[in-house]
Amino acid sequence: MIQSETLLRVEDVKVYFPYRNRGFLNRREATYVKAVDGISFDIKRGETLGIVGESGCGKSTLARAVIQMVPVHAGKVLWMGQDLVDLKSSEMRDKRKDLQMIFQDPLASLDPRMTLGQIIGEPLKTHFPKMPKAEIKEKVAKVMERVGLLPNMVSRYPHEFSGGQCQRIGIARALVLEPKLIICDEPVSALDVSIQAQVINLLMDLQKEMDLSLMFIAHDLSVVQHISTRVMVLYLGSVVEVADSDELYDNPLHPYTKALIAAVPHVDKKAPSDQASLMIDGDLPSPLSPPSGCAFRTRCPKAQDICAQQRPVLSEHSSGHESACHFVAR
Amino acid sequence: MALSPLNQRRWRNFRSNGRAFWSLIIFCVLFGLSLFAEFIANDRPILVKFQGDFYTPIFKFYPETTFGGDFKTEAIYQDIEVECLIISAGLEDCWDDPEAIIEDASDGNIDGLDIDRGWVIWPPIPFSYDTPNDINGTAPSPPDATHWLGTDDTTRDVLARVIYGFRLSIVFAILVTGISSVIGIIAGAIQGYFGGWIDLIFQRIIEIWSSTPSLYVIIILFAILGRSFWLLVGVSILFGWIALVGLVRAEFLRARNFEYVRAAEALGVSNFRIMIRHMLPNAMVATLTMLPFIVTGAISSLAALDFLGYGLPSNLPSLGELTQQAKQNLQAPWLGITAFMTFAVMLSLLIFIFEGVRDAFDPRKIFK
Numbered sequence: 001m002i003q004s005e006t007l008l009r010v011e012d013v014k015v016y017f018p019y020r021n022r023g024f025l026n027r028r029e030a031t032y033v034k035a036v037d038g039i040s041f042d043i044k045r046g047e048t049l050g051i052v053g054e055s056g057c058g059k060s061t062l063a064r065a066v067i068q069m070v071p072v073h074a075g076k077v078l079w080m081g082q083d084l085v086d087l088k089s090s091e092m093r094d095k096r097k098d099l100q101m102i103f104q105d106p107l108a109s110l111d112p113r114m115t116l117g118q119i120i121g122e123p124l125k126t127h128f129p130k131m132p133k134a135e136i137k138e139k140v141a142k143v144m145e146r147v148g149l150l151p152n153m154v155s156r157y158p159h160e161f162s163g164g165q166c167q168r169i170g171i172a173r174a175l176v177l178e179p180k181l182i183i184c185d186e187p188v189s190a191l192d193v194s195i196q197a198q199v200i201n202l203l204m205d206l207q208k209e210m211d212l213s214l215m216f217i218a219h220d221l222s223v224v225q226h227i228s229t230r231v232m233v234l235y236l237g238s239v240v241e242v243a244d245s246d247e248l249y250d251n252p253l254h255p256y257t258k259a260l261i262a263a264v265p266h267v268d269k270k271a272p273s274d275q276a277s278l279m280i281d282g283d284l285p286s287p288l289s290p291p292s293g294c295a296f297r298t299r300c301p302k303a304q305d306i307c308a309q310q311r312p313v314l315s316e317h318s319s320g321h322e323s324a325c326h327f328v329a330r
Numbered sequence: 331m332a333l334s335p336l337n338q339r340r341w342r343n344f345r346s347n348g349r350a351f352w353s354l355i356i357f358c359v360l361f362g363l364s365l366f367a368e369f370i371a372n373d374r375p376i377l378v379k380f381q382g383d384f385y386t387p388i389f390k391f392y393p394e395t396t397f398g399g400d401f402k403t404e405a406i407y408q409d410i411e412v413e414c415l416i417i418s419a420g421l422e423d424c425w426d427d428p429e430a431i432i433e434d435a436s437d438g439n440i441d442g443l444d445i446d447r448g449w450v451i452w453p454p455i456p457f458s459y460d461t462p463n464d465i466n467g468t469a470p471s472p473p474d475a476t477h478w479l480g481t482d483d484t485t486r487d488v489l490a491r492v493i494y495g496f497r498l499s500i501v502f503a504i505l506v507t508g509i510s511s512v513i514g515i516i517a518g519a520i521q522g523y524f525g526g527w528i529d530l531i532f533q534r535i536i537e538i539w540s541s542t543p544s545l546y547v548i549i550i551l552f553a554i555l556g557r558s559f560w561l562l563v564g565v566s567i568l569f570g571w572i573a574l575v576g577l578v579r580a581e582f583l584r585a586r587n588f589e590y591v592r593a594a595e596a597l598g599v600s601n602f603r604i605m606i607r608h609m610l611p612n613a614m615v616a617t618l619t620m621l622p623f624i625v626t627g628a629i630s631s632l633a634a635l636d637f638l639g640y641g642l643p644s645n646l647p648s649l650g651e652l653t654q655q656a657k658q659n660l661q662a663p664w665l666g667i668t669a670f671m672t673f674a675v676m677l678s679l680l681i682f683i684f685e686g687v688r689d690a691f692d693p694r695k696i697f698k
Contacts, residue, residue, distance in 0.1 A: 067596055096598030108589035113336065113611045126599045157335070173597070 005080075007181055007213050008043040008066065013075035015058075015065045019288060033287050035061040037237035038075070043181065048207065048214040050228030050245065052221055052260065056284050058237040059217045060104070063185045066215065067101055068092050097127050100174035104186040106166035110158040117154040120144065120172045127177060139176060147172045147202060164195035168202070175206065181213045188223060200227055221264050225249055230320075233257050236287060236295040239314055243321040253323040255300050256280070294326070302327055343690035350686020357679040364497035371455035371490035375407050380448040381419045398422075407450065416448040457487035459494040459647035470655070470662040480664040482655050488665065492672050494647035499676065502559075503628040506566045507621065513567070514574030515617060519605050521575065522582025529579070536572055544569040549640055557643045562635070566628060573627075577620050581613035588612075615691045622684030626677050633673065649673065 016032035036058045043049050053059050064070045066077055068084055077084045079095060087095070100123075103109035110119055120140045124131055141151055147168045158166055167187060174182050184203070188196040204227055207214055218224045224231055224245075231248045233241045233256065241254040252258045259280045280299045285291055291298050297307035306326055314324040345351050369376060374387040380397055387407065394405040397412060398420030405412050414428035415421070417435050424431055435447055455478075457463060463485045465471045470488075473480040479488040521529045548565050555561055585591055585608075594604050635641035636650020637657075644651065649672055656666035 069592065069596060093598040093600070096596065101593070101596040103589055103593055105589050109593040111590045111594070111608050114607075122594070122599065123597045126597060126603070170593075173593075 005045050006042050007045050007080060008215075009076075009078040010042075010066065011040050011076040011078065012038050013040070013062070013065055013077060014038055014073040015061050015070055016073040017070075031288070032073075034237050034290065035287065036065060039234070039237075039239055040075075041232055041239075041242070043213050043215060045180070045213055046207070046211050047230065048216055048228045050224035050231040051215065051217045051234060052219065052224050052231060053234035054219060054260075054284060056287070057234045058287075059219075059234055060185050062234070063101070063183045063215065063217055067096070067099060067183060094127075097177050098180040099183070100177060100179040100181075101183045101185065102167070102170050102174050102187045105190055106163050106170055106187075107158055107161075109170055110166060112158055115155045115157060116144075116149070116161075116169055119158070119169060120176055123173060123177045140172075143172045143176045146206070147175070162195075163191050164198060167191060167195075167199050171199075171202065171206070175210075178210065179212070181215065183215045183217075185217050186219070187216075189218065189220070196223065203227065221249075221260055233260065236284060236290055238295065239322075239324065240296065241321075241323045242314070243323075247318075247321055251321075253317055253321070253328045254296075254325045255302050256296050257323075294324075340690045344686050347686040347689060349682050350689075353679045353682035353686070357683060360496070360679075361500055364493055364500070367493045367497055368453075370453055371457060371459070371487070371493050372453045373408065373456065373458040373461040375450045375452050377451040378407075378416060378448070379450075380416050381446050408456070413450065416450055419446045419448055421445075455487065455490055455493075457490045459491045460486060460645055461490070463487060470659055470665060472662070473664055479668050480662065482652065482665060483659055483662075488652070488668055491647040491652060492649070492668060495649040495652065496672060496676065498559075498642070498647060499629050499632060499649055502563060502566075502632050503625050505563050506570055506628040507624045510567045510570035511574055511617065511621065511624065513571040515578050515610070515613070517571065518575040518578025519582050519610065519613070522579040523586060523601065523605050523609065525583065525586070536575055539569075540572045542569070545635075545640070548635065552640060557641075559642060559646065562632070562642065566631065570624065570628065573624055574617060574620060577616050578613050581616050582609055585609040585612045618684075618691050619688050622681055622688070625680055625684070629677065629680075630673075 013036055014034070015036040016034050019031045019033050039058075039062060041049060051059050051062065061070060065072050066084075068077070068087070072085045075085075079099065082095075084092060084095060114122070117137070117140055120143060121136045124136050124139060140154070144151065144154065149165065149168055149172065153161075158169065161169065167190075170187070187203070188199050191199060200223060203214065203216075206212060214227070216224060216227055225248075228245045231243060231245050232239055233248075233254065235256050241248065241252070241257045243251075243253075248257065249261060252261055280301070282299050285295070285298055291308070293309050294300070294303075294307040294312050297303040300307065304326070310326070312324045312326050314322050315328075316322050317328055363370065368388055372388060376386070376388055378385040378387060385392055385396070387405070392405055393399075393403060394401045394412065397405055397415045399405065399412065399415060407413070410428045410432075411424050414424035414431050418424060418431050421431060435445065439445060457477075463477070463481060465477070465481055465485055469481055469485040470483050471477065471481045471485070477487050477489070479492065482488055482491065517532070521532045544565070547569075548562070551561060551565060582605075588608075591604060591608050594608050599607075632641060632648075633650035633653065636648040637654045639654070641650055642648045649669055652665060652672075653669040656662070656669050659665060
């Protein structure tokens with residue numbers, strides 16, 4: 001296989017939100033919520049990176065950091081070799097042509113006062129202000145057909161559509177500029193299961209057709225497995241395991257990944273009895289005061305003393321399979 | 331221009347609110363008529379035929395000499411002599427016995443001689459807002475056949491003043507509301523959208539500005555620059571724009587975190603376009619809720635200033651001044667009743683209309 005070009009390289013990105021500002025009269029040290037705490041990854045052309053983790057682990061924040069919608073505290077976001085973090089907003093606006101996003105709530109991400117045609121045409125109007133109206137119309141019609149929206153819907157409003165259709169509108173809006181990378185921030189979480197499959201398959205077809213790269217965020221492991229080439233598991237703002245999709249599911253190393261996979265409900269077979277022991281209790285610890293050492297140790301069935309003292313680093317177990325746990329045999 | 335489905339729905343909602351709809355119609359008729367106040371109440375005729383030619387004194391200045399008089403000043407059309415000159419086509423005898431000549435001319439000839447008989451078309455109320463009238467007895471005189479609502483304490487016709495005063499109040503309110511809303515919306519939008527330091531500094535400036543006693547500023551400015559309508563409009567805007575800022579700012583702060591605003595941002599839409607296209611329509615509903623208070627506030631503050639004697643120049647028709655006269659002349663209740671009724675009708679109509687508009691824009695309100 002030919003080594004394809006790396007589109008996006010994220011290096012040790014940190015996103016901290018100030019929790020208590022060091023104010024004018026307030027001399028206390030500022031405290032931060034470490035939403036994303038040192039994450040690195042690559043996305044190559046035509047590849048899909050799946051990102052999994054439970055609510056509050058920093059998935060969406062990571063997506064927003066890539067697209068420069070939250071201030072990045074430290075680290076680099078290299079887009080085709082160029083760091084996006086220091087770009088001026090006007091230069092960044094230009095990059096957004098190639099870097100589009102699909103949002104979690106399909107209806108809320110569409111302006112209720114704009115018609116479908118206006119919504120899908122807006123990116124074109126924004127990035128090509130001189131494009132004639134007829135050309136915009138034509139491109140909108142083409143992309144609408146591609147995502148399975150009927151031409152007569154063009155003058156309707158978002159609230160007249162179902163969730164699945166709204167997400168198709170969102171996809172069409174992201175596609176109309178023919179971007180290189182689309183960041184999908186839980187695009188199917190708000191949809192019915194049957195609709196989820198349609199949308200996922202649409203995304204996969206489009207990816208093949210247009211040589212797209214996807215950064216696919218979800219909390220549903222089965223969805224991620226279906227669409228991703230590689231999968232990254234997040235816990236409390238940092239990566240616990242990365243592997244190729246099939247490898248991760250067949251051979252999970254980190255206890256958290258194991259627990260996540262065990263938590264996927266199966267219809268056809270009874271859950272093996274040993275999986276019950278893999279289930280984890282409790283909630284994500286507060287990111288304001290994360291546990292010392294390994295962040296997962298408070299809920300980990302294998303936790304030992306070393307976990308509280310030393311933070312495990314992400315290390316390669318086998319080719320392309322990295323995990324951050326003290327007890328993963330090398 | 332075709333209405334979008336949303337606006338069509340709003341219009342339907344508005345129409346189904348009978349009180350608001352009829353208020354709008356009545357208000358439009360009243361305001362439309364008052365725009366042509368010069369044709370309704372004026373001390374100059376609409377049309378004059380004199381020696382076969384037509385004259386339009388409403389629009390043009392004609393000296394008395396045009397009609398065979400002696401003075402180069404404007405003809406005073408109410409004078410019986412001038413009337414006689416016009417009707418008799420400029421007979422010199424008008425100076426001696428105008429009544430007799432007018433009577434004589436009614437059959438088309440005078441002393442058996444054919445004349446080119448002229449005529450005058452008067453507006454229904456032949457007095458303007460600043461016409462001093464000859465009245466029997468002392469001013470203010472009670473309503474009678476000539477002065478339907480009586481006269482005020484300087485013998486000016488009250489009905490004429492109410493018609494002109496109504497127009498002036500509404501024009502003042504529209505100007506002040508329109509301009510100060512635009513300024514307020516822009517200021518609030520910038521504050522709410524950008525937030526942070528801009529918001530903080532702006533907010534402090536507004537706090538200082540809103541604690542400035544506007545009445546004193548108006549009195550001082552009037553003392554320096556002299557009273558005028560436009561100065562009053564300017565000062566009212568200067569202190570009126572703040573009213574909307576807080577509201578629009580709050581709406582923008584809220585809308586800032588809407589998913590579709592973030593989506594637009596992620597698409598690379600410019601700040602300006604996001605504000606105009608995506609956020610402003612949201613803020614408009616809240617703004618519309620506030621607008622009636624600004625309109626009625628402008629009208630009542632104009633009236634209050636006039637009542638105190640710090641408002642419009644005294645020759646302009648003002649409802650506030652009428653109220654003041656009513657207070658000083660309690661023996662003449664027609665002044666007070668007229669002023670009260672005018673304000674009551676005007677403000678009620680406006681409130682009903684805006685109430686309807688607000689309800690029509692409320693997406694949660696369900697109409698049958």
